[in-house]
Amino acid sequence: MSRRGFLAAGGGIAALTVLGACGNSGDSGSGGNAPTSAAPPAEREVQTDKGAVKVPGKAQKVACADFFGAFVVADLGLVPVGASGGGYDKSGPLYAPKLGKVPVVGDFTKPDPEKIAGTDPDLILRTIDTDDALYKQLTGIAPTVVVSFQKLSLTEVTTRIGDILGRKEEAGKLLAEYNKRTQEIKTKHAAVLGKYTFTYAQSATDTTFWTLGEKWTDTKVLVDCGARLAEPSKSQTDPTKEYSMEQIGILGQSDVLLVPSTIDGTAEAPENAPLTSNALWKQLPAVKAGRVFPVLSGAASLGTGLELVTVFDKVLTKLAG
Structure with missing residues (x-):
């Protein structure tokens, strides 16, 4: 594991x-x-x-x-x-x-x-x-x-x-x-970061999902890079908040959706399928616009945080078009 x-x-x-x-x-x-x-x-x-x-x-x-x-x-x-x-x-x-x-x-x-x-x-x-x-x-x-x-x-x-x-x-x-790399992201991608809001979401069980707030390690790295969180993540005080799949619509406030990736950061992690295969997920504006990106998850140290910074840089480059 x-x-x-x-x-x-x-x-x-x-x-x-x-x-x-x-x-x-x-x-x-x-x-x-x-x-x-x-x-x-x-x-x-x-x-x-x-x-x-x-x-x-x-x-x-x-x-x-x-x-x-x-x-x-x-x-x-x-x-x-x-x-x-x-x-x-x-x-x-x-x-x-x-x-x-x-x-x-x-x-x-x-x-x-x-x-x-x-x-x-x-x-x-x-x-x-x-x-x-x-x-x-x-x-x-x-x-x-x-x-x-x-x-x-x-x-x-x-x-x-x-x-x-x-x-x-x-x-x-x-x-x-770390401080150098995150500041470089803020400067390099200032226009994209000012245009879009972000939500990091992942499956919790087959019937529920989490939104990951700023107190979650991965989300904090994204915020350090200049990401602006959408609601409800923006206001949540706990690292994670669990919702039923019937509540997927709350993610509609986010311009960009981030989901856990495989270890190389290139594809969606299979265990996230209960969320992203749900019919309600496919109706979200960010999904319809093609603004869903897999990124690394589980940052447990500053080194793993830097791995996420590298992947997020690539996401922002794609958003810049």
Whole structure:
């Protein structure tokens, strides 16, 4: 299951709210290429959701105890020694070469402490809320950092994890790249962005669909690029809002409709068919005008956000005609 599939199945909705380019090769779990500047301290104290935790000055062997953390770790130039969940080998050309062969140490939300211990980590990263019993198990293996991404934006995730891993420089470069790319989109496509409104919608079940508001990670990336949301997404306060298929007509207020794509961003994801094959969908003005575009979904880090920026650039170019 890919990150998009995990979200489409509902497992990631609670874990991913407002949460993106990776290093050329990344450090391996055995150390890799450390900067030649001043050596980091042997140990530092960082603040986590569980309080202050002492961590390595610059972590080298990070085990990710849930699904989302691996993408952020890879963004910052480090290949984790273990990752939870699956589908990393199908996570696209940016991530599959780095994460596809990483040992799996649990499912999407529940790690296997024994498997994590087998990777001999120097730090364990947990990016969703964690009960005390599991936390105690993990801290018995290695310093464990719990930072819920549910409380952070994608840019905040990069800054926070960059600090925790001792990779502030890498985080700063990634943030600068994201800000540069999104501003370039705003400038390059100002006319199109001023002309059209957008809605990102996807199937929730066979009989319902979601509109994705600004607090949804993918939508926030689009807004950072200058997209103006149409109602009802514009006013919704939650990341997602669920509607019955009989209410598809509410999407008629949008000039452009965006739907989840396959991992390469070129075709509509098959799991979205309950929405886009519905007769009411075909009556929407944007559909009749040919302004429906598949784009990447499931942004879990700033690197994955940058993948979406690239795809959205192509959408805006097509709209410009």
